[in-house]
Amino acid sequence: MTLVLIGFMGAGKTTVGNVLANKTATKQIDLDQCIVDKIGMPISEYFDEHGEEAFRELETTMLKNFLNTSGILSPGGGVILKEENQALLKEQATVVYLQTDLDELLRRIDQDTTNYRPLLHNKTIEEVKDIFLPRIPIYEEIADHIIDTTNKTPEEIADVILELVGD
Numbered sequence: 001m002t003l004v005l006i007g008f009m010g011a012g013k014t015t016v017g018n019v020l021a022n023k024t025a026t027k028q029i030d031l032d033q034c035i036v037d038k039i040g041m042p043i044s045e046y047f048d049e050h051g052e053e054a055f056r057e058l059e060t061t062m063l064k065n066f067l068n069t070s071g072i073l074s075p076g077g078g079v080i081l082k083e084e085n086q087a088l089l090k091e092q093a094t095v096v097y098l099q100t101d102l103d104e105l106l107r108r109i110d111q112d113t114t115n116y117r118p119l120l121h122n123k124t125i126e127e128v129k130d131i132f133l134p135r136i137p138i139y140e141e142i143a144d145h146i147i148d149t150t151n152k153t154p155e156e157i158a159d160v161i162l163e164l165v166g167d
């Protein structure tokens, strides 16, 4: 079964997925990257040109394409918003939720110069909370395992995951 890492932007899905892939000699599929390769533009540009709803449709199509590929799948943080995706993840994957305190997420996102996250651009803390808080129960509901990543390195998180799901 595919191992899927879920969590908010900055939770470390891509980073931990890479560490895990190296440790287990499997491949990591970063769904955001697959989408970028397909659309030929950054996600932020796609949001500007086509809107979030169009992005979500595309994200669902790509999730279906890659869900049954063996390895580690790291989707974008909003993949859990669609009920269709929630059902797919619950039924067809082992799901690990990378849980992180909001302060730590904001610190990581602030320091991350390689990724631009359109949903968080120019948002106040209160506006970020409006996106973050309603997602928490969905992440928790879908997860087979929950790991608090706040004070752990990606290496430590990968080791916890391997203990939980075996390698």
Ligand SMILES: Nc1ncnc2c1ncn2[C@@H]1O[C@H](COP(=O)(O)OP(=O)(O)OP(=O)(O)O)[C@@H](O)[C@H]1O
Binding pocket: 007, 008, 009, 010, 011, 012, 013, 014, 015, 016, 032, 074, 075, 076, 077, 078, 108, 109, 111, 112, 113, 115, 117, 149, 152, 153, 154, 157
């Ligand atoms: N456990 C950690 N401790 C400290 N920094 C971390 C940790 N995990 C990830 N980071 C850093 O936080 C930033 C965001 O990580 P990453 O891109 O892996 O998050 P993501 O969950 O894939 O986000 P998105 O949903 O936007 O794709 C990166 O700069 C990464 O180096």
Ligand SMILES: O=C(O)C1=C[C@@H](O)[C@@H](O)[C@H](O)C1
Binding pocket: 008, 009, 032, 043, 075, 076, 077, 078, 079, 117, 118, 119
């Ligand atoms: O959490 C989200 O809604 C998103 C997270 C990113 O990984 C991208 O998938 C996109 O910017 C949306």
Ligand SMILES: [Mg+2]
Binding pocket: 013, 014, 015, 030, 032, 074, 075, 076
């Ligand atoms: Mg990512």
